[in-house]
Each structure stands twice: as C-alpha cells, then as structure tokens.
Amino acid sequence: MKFRRLTMAAAAALLSVLFFLAANAQAQTTLRIGLAEDPDILDPTLARTYVGRIVFSALCDKLFDIDEKLNIVPQLALGYDSSADGKEMTIKLRPNVKFHDGEPLDAEAAKYSIERHMTMPGSFRKSELASVDHVEVLDPLTIKLVLKTRYAPLIAQLTDRAGMMVSPKAAKAAGDKFGLHPVCAGPYKFVERVQQDRIVFEKFADYWNKDNVFVDKIVYLPIVDSTVRLANLKSGSLDLIERLLATDIKDVRADANLVLSTAPDIGYYGLTINIGNDKSKGPLSQSEKVRQALDLSIDREAINQVVFNGEFTPGNQWVSPTHPYYQKAFPLRPRDVEKAKALLKEAGVKTPVSVDYMVPKGTEYEAVAQVVQAMAAEAGFDIKIRVVEFATTFKEAQSGNFQVFQINWSGRIDPDGNSYIFLHSGAPQNDGGYSNPEADRLMEDGRLTSDPAQRKAIYEKMTGIILNDEPIIYIFHRTLLIAHTSKLEGYRPMPDGLVRVVGLKLK
C-alpha cells in the first residue's frame, strides 16, 4: 500500500512539473524561421553557404535582385547602362539609403564594398567579380564598373552576395571579424547570434523600403533534422521552414494550419561522368555511346514519382524546362532500354558494364541512386553504389576517384553559372575532365554576348554538343519546398529558395 502511495505521489509530482513547464506560449510578434543548417560567417565577402544566403536576404540588400520569373530587378541600384563595347557598366544608386549604423550608402560606399569583395584575403567573391578591372565614382550616386573583358553574367552576379553593400565604416573597423556583427543596408539589422542556436535580427527603422516591412523581429533557428524541423513548425515553435523533404509534402498538405509553398529550383540534379580523369579507363569514359546508353536506360519520371512523389521536374539540360534558356529543340527523350542495349552493342563493350557510382550520404541522394541502379541494370549496367560522406565527395571528385558522381547543384540564375564551371576545359568543377574545344568556344561566346536572343542561339548549339557527348546526364530539377503556418501572409516563393522578408505579415 505504502509503495502504491509513493508511486502515486511520484506520478503526481511529475505531472505537476509537466504542467508547470507546459503552456510556455510565446507571443507572435516574431517571425521564427527554421534553417536546415547553421550558417557560416555572416560576412557577404567571406560567406560561402547556401543557408547563409537565406539569412543575408533579410540583412544585406544587393544592388539588384531577381523576381519570381528570374528577371533582374533593381534593389539598391535604380538601374544600369552598358557601354556599346560592353566593357563599362554604369550603375545608378538609389538615393537616401542608409546602412544600419546610419552611414549613407553612396557611390563611395558602393565602390568600397565591391573593392572589398574583389581584394579582401579569403574573399569568395573574387572569381565572381574577376571580370571587373576597377570601379570609378562618377558622382555621389553613380559608379562605373570598368571590365577587363565583356562578361554578360556580371549583372546576375550582382543579384547575389557580390552585389551586397556593407558599411565601409563598420567593415574597416572590424576587418575579417565583420561577420560577427555585420552592418549592411537590408530591412533588418543584426542583434545577436548564438552559434548553432539562433540568429536574431530586428527591424531597421531607416530602411529605404520600411513601409513594406511588417514583422518586428526575425529569429533564425538552425535545426538539422528535417523531421524535427517539421515537428517544430507543427507545434507552433516555428513559422516557416526551408528545405522540406518531398516525402513530407502529404503531411503538410493534410494539415490545415500549414501552407506549402513551391517554386522550381534553378539548379539541377545530375550524373557527372568521368571522361578525362578515369584512371581505370572504364567503358563510360571511352565512348559517348555507352554514356548515351546509360542516359536512355533512365526513366526520369519514374524517379520523380518514386522518390519525390512526382513533385520535382524531370529534365535533360542544365536549366529546367521552365527556365528562359531551356532549349525546346532538345526535349526530354523517353526511356528506351532496347536502344540502350543496341548502343552498348555498337560500342563493343562487354556487358554488364561495371560502374563505380559515387553518391553523397543522404536519404534522397541514396534513394535516387538505387532507382538509377535498378533501371540501368535492365540495359546492361552493373552499378556499384558508393555512398560517401558529403565533405569527402569534393576530394574524391577532384582526384577523379569515381566513374559516375551523382550531384545536386544549387544553381545560379544565369545559364553560365550552371554550365561553364562544370563543362569548360580545366574549369574548377569539371571533375570529369570533359574537354571539347567547340563547346569551350560556345561557352566563352555565351559570356561575351549580352543580347538574349543571340545568347540563346549560342546555348542551343552547345546543348546539342553536350547532349551528344553526355559529360553530365541531367536527370531532374528540384522543387523548392518551403512550409509555413497559415498565420504568415505575403510569402512569395522565389526560384533561388531564399526567403524575402519584405512584405511578410504575421496574423
């Protein structure tokens, strides 16, 4: 009896503790965003992660931005003019813009920011601004970028971190520690950061577009596990989460308190094939017919259905079918196992063709690899999946230690950003060692040409070459999946997946 009493008392005590802790409700004055990772340093010059860009979009405005349809629109700049030879770009700045420390954003400050990106030791922006020779101040609100050569993608670079303006006063004082307390010209200013826990911003009272900023405070919370991230959203501890898993879509749609927001991604998911660096000289590296056979063995729509609930977009080029630079002359080819077998025969290779297939660790990555493995087996490929931890894949790829490398590229808005660095001879991410002088020339022309119609014609020729040589087999384009509570209004899905906070309201 006594023990029963004791147990009851213990249970009652435990329950009262739970009640005491319960109902720890927070007031809804703050927008809480769940991130998939902890961002790296918050200095636009030194930052390198995708997740960091999400945070920057509330903190640091850029010279230009993009809209939902990937058009380049003004932000801190009012517009630009290109000289006839394309080697000079004059940028007019928005008047009366202030940094978070009250310093004015004028031409001198813009010049300083761009030069900081170009020259600071350890800058990740150097290559993005490599075409710029120097910056001139024309008048207090006008700068001129003088280029070494014509470079069509430059304006697109200025829609991202390379176009972010930092307060010269704060940046000079802080040096390489600027990212610990960044001072920019965005809608929100930095308050505090606890590593791996939270980043807190508050509304900037002197923001140039302050009439459209409605939320007082933003807290970014990195929560790595996607299940826990979603759990937090459902329980009301978060208002918005990025990178929802495709497998959780049904769950979100079924919940009346949640809203699913989707946008086509600007990146691609593909199989990089080792052509020039394969030490074992496997059949895939020796003949484009073998690569074409692998391509034909893959049913892209089936992968989309099986792994992604049909939410993603099958593709065959480095930009998705909805992108302005997608080449409609080269549509998706359906799966054709018989033709794949015939191509293997033509190439004279012994089947099954053994393939060392490297894939980064991760549920979705591995699921795609398994489906590809099963499909390719029917055409005569013996795919041996090698799962490698993400950080190690870079080294393995660069050392040529793979025959197929399944990767996801987050994408850049200009088609050059999705092609040149992967396909041009000797380019930094051309891990497969692909080299075709004709393709090289077309990619260089693409950089020199700013007229959209001419550029599209250049990329059309290039698409023909790439789809024949198959250095990368493009499989699909992700859909950016963001879920938020129905209390959040005004959210606009953007093709770069970054959360634009201007215009957001919390009911």
Add this chain to the structure above:
Amino acid sequence: MLNFLARRIVQLVPTLVFVSILIFSLQHLLPGDPALVMAGEERDPAVIEQIRKQYHLDRTIPVQYAYWVANVLSGDLGESLRIKVPVLDLIAQKLPVTLQLAAMAIVIALLIGIPAGIISAVKKGTAWDYGANLFALWGISTPNFWLGIMLIFLFSIKLGWLPASGFVPPSENLRASLASTIMPAFVLGNAIAAILMRHTRSAMLQVLESDYVRTARAKGLSERSVILKHAMRNALTPVITLGALELGTLLSGAVLTEQIFSVPGFGKLIVDAVFNRDYAVVQGVVLVTATVYITLNLIADVAYILVNPRLRG
C-alpha cells in the same frame, strides 16, 4: 605529499603531449580535404590556395602540428575556420549547456532508477518487480534518437506542451529553460535510470538478506524504516559510485541527443565541426576534454591519498 603531487604533475606532461599528437593525427586521417570543404560550392582554385596558405594546410603535418602547439602553449586554441570565432569562446559558450543537460539527466536517472530498483527488490517476484525489470530492459534497449523523436511527437506536436527543440539559458527564463531541456534530459537520463535500477535492485537484494536487516526486523521495526533507513543506505554506496561513472557516458550520449533536439551544446559543437572539417574546433574541443579528464583523474588520485594515508609513499 608534495613530492607525490610534483611527480604526478610531471607525469601529466608526456600524457598531454601524446594526446595532442593523437588528436592531430586522427584528425588528419579523416577523409577529404578541409580546404576543398571550406571553399564551398564554387571551389575557386584561388580561394582554395588562399585557405591552404592561411591555415598552413600547405605545410607538412609535423609543421602544422608545430604551429598549433606553439599557439596552444601561448593560450591560443585558434579560431573556427567557418565562423571566425575563437575556439575558447565557443567552448565557454557550449560547455554550460551540456553540463546543465547532464545534471538534469542525472537527477532524472536517480529519481527514476533508485526508487524503481528498491521497489523491485522489495517486491521481488511480483508484478512490480516484472514491471520495473521490463522498464529497465526497455530503457537500455531504446535508441536515443527514436525515443527523442517519439517524445517530440507526443509532447510537442500532439499535446503542444513543450518546445520541440532549441535551448533557452536559465539566466534568461528559468521556466523556458527547463521546458527546453526536460525532453533531452529525459532521453539521456532514461538509459542511465535503467542501469541504476538494475544495480540498485541487486544491491538491495543482497542487503535485504543480510543479518543486520533480519535483526532490525526482529526488533520489530516497521518495514518502511527497515528498508529506507537500514537497507537502502548500505545498498546505495556502490550505486552512487556507478552514477558518477555514468557522467562520462552522459557527455558522449549528449552528442546524439543534442543533434536531435538542436541543443547548442558541446556534443553538437564537435559533431558539426567534424562534418565541416573545422579542424581548429575539433582539436580545441578534444584537447580541452582530454585535459579536464586527466585533471579529474589527478584530483581523484590525490583524494585517495588524502583519505588513505597508507598510500603516501
């Protein structure tokens, strides 16, 4: 005594040197290239070269080790390659979080494990005993990550009582702090509670059969005072020692639990650092942990000497 202390402290030096070499070499056995990892998606060759130079990654490993040791000796553990925050600051920020979690976990383990052990020993062979044993088996065999997710599902999503993840420092809001740590602390404490319960049970069974307990009963003492006043005291001594030993388990268990509940503690710090190849953080954290561990050992040795004069040489 002073002699002994001096000798033990001198002995520490080679141990620490060995540990530091071990940390450094193990770290370099990790696959992958830290410069490539840090260079981000673009992998700009100029940036990679700059990173190699800045962090001496272009030098041989012994030279890199020499650089590191020289800095450590001057009290500088370096700064995180990823976020440019001094490693010492990060450790100072994260350690209290994990200590709070560990302390709560131990309290929970003691509160559950010891009563359960006593009950099952006293009620040996009854439903109480089987129930407690079942609980112990469950506690030991339930994986942390599964239990964590189940708790989140129940208390955060279904009932909405507790925040699903995150951490609030007690100085900011004690109630919110407890609310944010009770689930991870329970997950951590649960496994230890099970171990404690088993040990308490066997120790109690042994004590309950001893002569002095029979004498106490023969004196006509109430069962309650026999168990709580006489038997339990003796049975608990080895259990408390065990509980202290389990503190080490707690710190390592925190690695996984902190990841699930996004608690920004020591465990999460080191896991994220390993994945990001943030060498300075990994080295610093492991070195500090090793030093603390070795120092605790030293203190224990000294304490033995103080308690037991026969050991004084």
